Amino acid sequence: MAPNDEKDAPLLPWDNFSNWVHAICVVTFDLELGQAMELIYPADRELSERERTNICYLAFPDSNSGLMGNVQFHFRIRQCPQSIALNPRPAFHTFNSTCPTSIQTEDGYLYGYVYFRQVKDRTLRRGYFQKSVVLLSHLPLVSLFTTVLELVAPEYFDTGEASLEAACHHLDQWPPPTPGTTLSLPLLGTLVQVRIPSRQDKPGSASLTPSSPSHTSPGPPTILVPAPHETEAFRVLAPVLPHLNLLWELVITAEPLVVMAQSPTTAANTVQTLVSLIAPLKFSGDYRPFFTIHDSEFKEYTTRTSAPPNVILGVTNPFFAKTLQHWPHIIRIGESTGSPSTQKHKIKKASALKTVEQKPGMYTKYKPHLQADKGLVKRLLKGVQTGRPVEVQTALLRRHLLELTQSFMIPLERYVASLMPLQKNICPYKAIPSLRPFNPDDFLATLELYGPQLTSGIRGDWEGLYRRFFRSVNFSVWFNARYQEVSDKLSALHLQALCDADLGRWVNSRSEVEVVDMVLRLRSKLTDADVLPVSQHTREQLQAHLNTLFMALPEDLRSVLHAS
Structure with missing residues (x-):
């Protein structure tokens, strides 16, 4: 279906719901079966046996930490080919064409947002009540769906399946996820107000600010989700703040990276924050915010017969400290204090990670190409001492990362634009002229006059970083997308030349x-x-x-x- 036909197409059952959510599942612990899917809503949703198994294992924490109470986290899984074919969504085409590339949906991947509850219950043979509500979606809107589950899951635990059915019917009343539009989304007596960022937004601008305090407005209470796709970057990155520029380099070059944490929440939020470090550039490697030893791809990621894949993993099971010790870059996060430490942080060699009991830190042999921005760390640490709000700290952090990524990408954008034929060379009676090929050496020769030093105060071996970037999946996906955009522009100019002839x-x-x-x-x-x-x-x-x-x-x- 063409994008223009979407508004005229008749609505099918659960069409609006499916624009946001694939399904909501309940996963429980069965003494005989282990983790099992108790229900899926709507009941007609198709999941392959492999998808069901992965979802069931990922719905529970994968460690012996004895987490009690409520725990929220998220995961990302590969879909089976038959599942992809069953679920084409025209609304995703519109979403992807208008949202920033860094939050586009991806064919073949599904996100699971989890609300896990574990409490003591002597009436049960195991002595514990263990159950998860899992919301499955193709949209990487972490903060939004975390908020949705905060409303839906407790209601389900209190009143049962009927509340889940009611929530799904509310979701089916939601308008399509339209970037750039402020949406008020009704859910179980509450309005969730959200604005998905648009590609037309000024980089770094706030997604949504409240127009007035919600308690003065008549009607249902309102929950504001200012940045539906983001995590609280400062709070998440606090334990590794001194290594920020190093992490940015590892992510932009799509290096294999594993985050070892004590809770699935910390692991998932850290991985999600890492892939957002290079926004607005899309992270095109694979990433799994939460990964378990039962995952169907466990062998693929832990084998030593080949180099680790270009993936960022979030894990909690101590077993991974041994099975992934050959990975080149490891972040070990201890108990979070919510604020960065003022002590010196040294980078440890990756080979030092040999036992399960390890100190928190960054383990890598990678030597950064760029110098660390000590001024940023000092400003953020001063903010901690003066009580600066976390939201402001996060904004400072994201602005620094945005400027760093822009400084890196602007010379590339300029060079690709220079490969485009002049408009005067486009003749209506001849074939469309093609883009000149990308030559890395020609590009690097432009850096002296047009390099990142024009917009960034960070010094270092930018050329070496570009050469590493050219070998990454992030570059190939970005360049192919830009090549397609320029080719489309040339085709449009050729059409205009034909019209004027x-x-x-x-x-x-x-x-x-x-x-x-x-x-x-x-x-x-x-x-x-x-x-x-x-x-x-x-x-x-x-x-x-x-x-x-x-x-x-x-x-x-x-x-x-x-x-x-």
């Missing part, structure tokens, strides 16, 4: 074969125009040109072309 005059000096060839080309161009950035007026002009050429042909040829 005097084809009525051109046809008088051309043979029938040339005219037929142009008719076929224009037909193809009209089809292409549906997915190119061109106006309706341009399409109408092309159609008029096509009609002119068509009528210039003999009737027998027109009949043949009309039938084809």
Whole structure:
């Protein structure tokens, strides 16, 4: 279905619900079966056996920490090919074309947002009540769905399945997830107010600010979710703050990285924050905010017969300290205090991680290309001492990272733009000129005049970092996307050149074969125009040109072309 057809398409059962959520599951602990899926809502949702098994294991903490009470975290799994084919969502096409690339949905992946409850219960044979409510979605809106589960899960635990059904019907009343629009989403007597960022937003601008205090407004209580896709970066990164620039380098070059934490919440939030370090650039490697020893890809990620894959893992089971000790970069996070330590943080060699009992820290042999920004760390530490709000600390941190990523990417954007042919070289009667090939050495030669030093005060071996970046999946995905954008722009300019051409005059000096060839080309161009950035007026002009050429042909040829 074309994006323009979405508004006119009839709504099917659970269509609105499916724009946001794939399903809501309840996973329980069965003494005979272990972790088992108790229910899935809506009941017609398809999950493969492998997906069910992975979800069941990921729905419970994977450690012996004895977490009691309520625990929230999230995970990300690969979908089976048959599941992808069963769940095409036109709304995701619109979402992906208007949201920042860093939060686009991805075919083949599903997020699970978990609300786990464990409490003592002597009436049960095991002595504990253990159950999770899991919300499955294709959208990486961590803060939003964490908030949704804070409303839905306790209600389910208190009143049972009927409340889950009611919540799903409320979700089915939600409008599509439209970036750039403030949405008020009703859920179990509460309004959840959210604004998904748009690609048109100024980088670093706030997603949503309250227009007025919610307690003064009539009607249901309102919960504001200012940044539905983000974590509290400062609170999450506090234990590794001195290594911020090093972590940014590891993420932008898509290096294998494992986060070892004591709780799934810490592991998941740390991984999610790491992949957001390079926004607005999309992290194109794989990442698993929470990963267990029972995962179907456990062997793939722990084998020593090949180099570790380009993935960021979040784990809690002490067993991983041994099975992943060959990984090149390991972050070990201890009990979180919520604020960064003022002590000296040294980077430890990765080979030092040999036993289960290890001190928190950063274990790597990687030597950063760029110097650390000590000024930022000092400003943030001073903010802790003066009681600066966490939200402000997070904003300072994200602004620094945004400026660093922009300084790194602007020279690349400029160079790719220079590969585009001049508009004057686009001729309506010739093939579209192609983009000149990307040459790493030619690009690096531009750095002296147009490099990151123009916008960043950080010194170091930028050239070495670029060379490492060129070997990463982040670069290949970014470049392929930019290549497609530039190719589409060239195609649009070529269409405009055709519209501006005097084809009525051109046809008088051309043979029938040339005219037929142009008719076929224009037909193809009209089809292409549906997915190119061109106006309706341009399409109408092309159609008029096509009609002119068509009528210039003999009737027998027109009949043949009309039938084809």
